[in-house]
Amino acid sequence: MRFINPYLFVVTTLLAVSCTSQKETASLKDVYKNDFYIGTALSADQIEGKDAKVDSLIKKEFNAITAENIMKSMYTHPQKDKYDFALSDKFVAYGEKNKMFIHGHTLIWHSQLAPWMEKIADSTEMKAFMKDHITTIVSKYKGRIDSWDVVNEALNEDGTLRQSVFLKTLGEKYLVDAFKLAEKADPKVDLYYNDYNLEDPAKRAGAIALIKKIKAAGGKIDGVGSQGHWNLNSPSLEEIEKSILEYSALGIKVAFTELDITVLPNPWDLKGADVNQKFEGNAQMNPYPEKLPDSIQNKLAERYASIFKLFLKHKDKISRVTFWGVYDGQSWLNDWPIKGRTNYPLPFDANLKHKKAYDSILNLKKAKK
Numbered sequence: 001m002r003f004i005n006p007y008l009f010v011v012t013t014l015l016a017v018s019c020t021s022q023k024e025t026a027s028l029k030d031v032y033k034n035d036f037y038i039g040t041a042l043s044a045d046q047i048e049g050k051d052a053k054v055d056s057l058i059k060k061e062f063n064a065i066t067a068e069n070i071m072k073s074m075y076t077h078p079q080k081d082k083y084d085f086a087l088s089d090k091f092v093a094y095g096e097k098n099k100m101f102i103h104g105h106t107l108i109w110h111s112q113l114a115p116w117m118e119k120i121a122d123s124t125e126m127k128a129f130m131k132d133h134i135t136t137i138v139s140k141y142k143g144r145i146d147s148w149d150v151v152n153e154a155l156n157e158d159g160t161l162r163q164s165v166f167l168k169t170l171g172e173k174y175l176v177d178a179f180k181l182a183e184k185a186d187p188k189v190d191l192y193y194n195d196y197n198l199e200d201p202a203k204r205a206g207a208i209a210l211i212k213k214i215k216a217a218g219g220k221i222d223g224v225g226s227q228g229h230w231n232l233n234s235p236s237l238e239e240i241e242k243s244i245l246e247y248s249a250l251g252i253k254v255a256f257t258e259l260d261i262t263v264l265p266n267p268w269d270l271k272g273a274d275v276n277q278k279f280e281g282n283a284q285m286n287p288y289p290e291k292l293p294d295s296i297q298n299k300l301a302e303r304y305a306s307i308f309k310l311f312l313k314h315k316d317k318i319s320r321v322t323f324w325g326v327y328d329g330q331s332w333l334n335d336w337p338i339k340g341r342t343n344y345p346l347p348f349d350a351n352l353k354h355k356k357a358y359d360s361i362l363n364l365k366k367a368k369k
């Protein structure tokens with residue numbers, strides 16, 4: 001029989017036990033607590049705590065929440081004279097109960113508008129809508145919501161202003177007006193401009209010009225929200241870093257508000273792709289329907305690690321990093337831009353198990369200790 005050193009046996013057993021329990025008790029929100037908030041986006045079911053396992057994961061890992069859909073105007077303001085706050089009340093109560101940072105998403109956005117809003121055709125009616133909408137919602141949650149996306153996605157890719165129903169009826173003044181109305185309703189709440197592709201040089205220049213204009217016209221703007229719907233290679237770390245530096249040089253906070261990293265092919269990247277081609281059900285566009293290969297799992301982990309390393313380098317400028325969803329199975333990227341695919345963009349998989357990406361984000365902090 002081989003001799004087992006009883007001392008070594010005890011030490012290794014203790015070490016093994018303590019490593020496992022450390023792994024199980026460590027959480028993103030705890031290890032990053034001195035750096036920035038770690039948030040997630042909640043679905044209606046999650047706000048209502050319908051799945052106990054998901055609920056305990058949310059409470060363990062995250063200290064900031066955004067409603068993925070239910071605070072968009074089609075839900076909060078379905079008819080001209082009718083607001084519906086049933087779910088947003090539950091969302092805010094959830095955040096308060098769990099002592100989380102509560103972010104409001106979103107007040108003025110061209111998408112997910114109630115049909116009646118899309119029909120507004122003149123400036124008087126649009127002005128009245130903006131005043132009523134922003135004042136009612138922001139006042140209702142005054143002192144309870146910590147920050148708002150006042151305007152979402154007002155820019156085109158080339159940095160010019162999007163021809164939204166707001167721009168068409170009111171001209172560019174709608175932007176500063178929105179920020180002024182929000183400030184009036186809750187002078188203390190942080191006000192953000194939120195958009196995607198904000199690392200892209202042309203769009204970034206447009207966003208910087210827009211933020212400067214809002215400030216010059218007397219609007220209060222506290223931060224920029226970069227959505228962070230990224231992929232394995234782009235945007236480059238250099239462009240992300242330049243963006244953090246340039247936005248914070250405006251004297252505002254930088255938040256990453258909807259972070260996820262797609263691992264699937266993008267129809268717009270297919271050079272020469274026929275735009276009329278049907279991508280749904282096309283196996284080439286859905287390469288990992290059962291399982292993500294290890295090589296890609298590793299790439300995703302490395303990409304998340306390098307992004308969070310950069311975030312840590314600039315933690316003094318970053319207020320919050322929010323993932324767009326709790327786990328892969330729930331991600332909007334399973335259905336966008338092509339319906340019915342299997343994507344793997346978040347740190348937790350479809351069974352709520354943490355992935356290598358999660359470990360790589362957590363280990364950045366452990367390694368520092």
Ligand code: XIL
Pocket residue numbers: 068069152227258332
């Ligand atoms: C998405 C939601 O995740 C989906 O469930 C919904 O069908 C469409 O909107 N930019 C935003 C978010 O600001 O509100 C969007 O959320 C994703 C892109």
